[in-house]
Amino acid sequence: MSDHGRALSSRPGLAFAALFGGNVALAFGPWMVRLSDVGPVAAGFWRLAIGLPFLMLLAKATRTPVPPMKRALWVTLAIGGLFFAADLGAWHAGIHHTRLANATLFGNVASFIFVIYGFVVARRRPSRMQIGAFALAIAGVALLMGRSYELSAKNLIGDLLCLAAGIFYFFYLVAIDRARGLMQPLPTLVISTAFGVLPLLAIAWMLGERILPGDWTPLVLLAIGSQVVGQGLLVYAIGHLSPVIVGLGLLTQPAIAAVIGWSAYGERLTPADMAGMIAIGAALILVRLPAK
Numbered sequence: 001m002s003d004h005g006r007a008l009s010s011r012p013g014l015a016f017a018a019l020f021g022g023n024v025a026l027a028f029g030p031w032m033v034r035l036s037d038v039g040p041v042a043a044g045f046w047r048l049a050i051g052l053p054f055l056m057l058l059a060k061a062t063r064t065p066v067p068p069m070k071r072a073l074w075v076t077l078a079i080g081g082l083f084f085a086a087d088l089g090a091w092h093a094g095i096h097h098t099r100l101a102n103a104t105l106f107g108n109v110a111s112f113i114f115v116i117y118g119f120v121v122a123r124r125r126p127s128r129m130q131i132g133a134f135a136l137a138i139a140g141v142a143l144l145m146g147r148s149y150e151l152s153a154k155n156l157i158g159d160l161l162c163l164a165a166g167i168f169y170f171f172y173l174v175a176i177d178r179a180r181g182l183m184q185p186l187p188t189l190v191i192s193t194a195f196g197v198l199p200l201l202a203i204a205w206m207l208g209e210r211i212l213p214g215d216w217t218p219l220v221l222l223a224i225g226s227q228v229v230g231q232g233l234l235v236y237a238i239g240h241l242s243p244v245i246v247g248l249g250l251l252t253q254p255a256i257a258a259v260i261g262w263s264a265y266g267e268r269l270t271p272a273d274m275a276g277m278i279a280i281g282a283a284l285i286l287v288r289l290p291a292k
């Protein structure tokens with residue numbers, strides 16, 4: 001059995017808790033982007049630039065430095081970091097040009113693709129339980145987004161940016177999934193984060209965005225919450241859970257975003273919203289049950 005195979009079989013309970021905790025932290029990201037006073041791509045740059053030193057300190061404190069690596073692994077992490085930078089740039093720009101529900105829906109396309117990728121990597125057909133969990137998760141997202149989703153020419157640019165972000169994020173997840181078969185989570189995240197910093201700064205500068213903030217608080221919270229805690233827990237979980245479970249776990253973000261909207265902006269939660277949250281939660285329970 002490969003190193004990756006052994007990782008997937010160990011500590012599933014802790015990894016599942018990390019997956020959920022990471023998605024809770026990541027769901028607060030768009031709120032912090034909207035609160036920041038810099039450009040959307042610049043916010044992505046600061047998320048990585050502020051988060052990187054914290055990740056390096058954590059790697060040193062936990063005695064998990066970057067190990068000697070073959071060129072292929074460096075290339076994998078570099079590609080992953082570039083895709084992640086593209087994801088952040090497109091996603092942060094998109095949420096300013098479309099409805100939040102649209103942005104959440106299109107930005108989560110990676111979740112569905114990553115589930116399919118998991119079946120392909122496993123080289124086996126999904127069980128009835130897995131198919132049922134996937135269908136239930138889709139229904140839950142549809143219920144969450146159905147009330148406020150709106151397809152119109154006014155939202156087209158934002159929708160396309162968020163859809164592109166979701167596709168970029170899928171390729172980032174694939175790179176991380178491959179790297180985590182050979183590396184510990186913190187070195188993996190340190191390297192992929194480092195490769196994304198300068199591209200985001202260059203894009204923000206070329207777009208003429210405001211880069212230096214007047215208020216650092218939202219950016220620090222974005223970096224600590226989304227990059228250090230959110231991505232840190234997600235990268236850890238990817239090394240211990242199958243892509244199918246990780247992909248379905250990512251779908252908890254729209255549900256958490258709905259709760260954030262209710263608490264921060266007074267957005268009303270309807271029975272459909274509650275049903276959607278329950279459906280996604282049930283899907284995660286189903287996919288963890290042993291196949292018969």
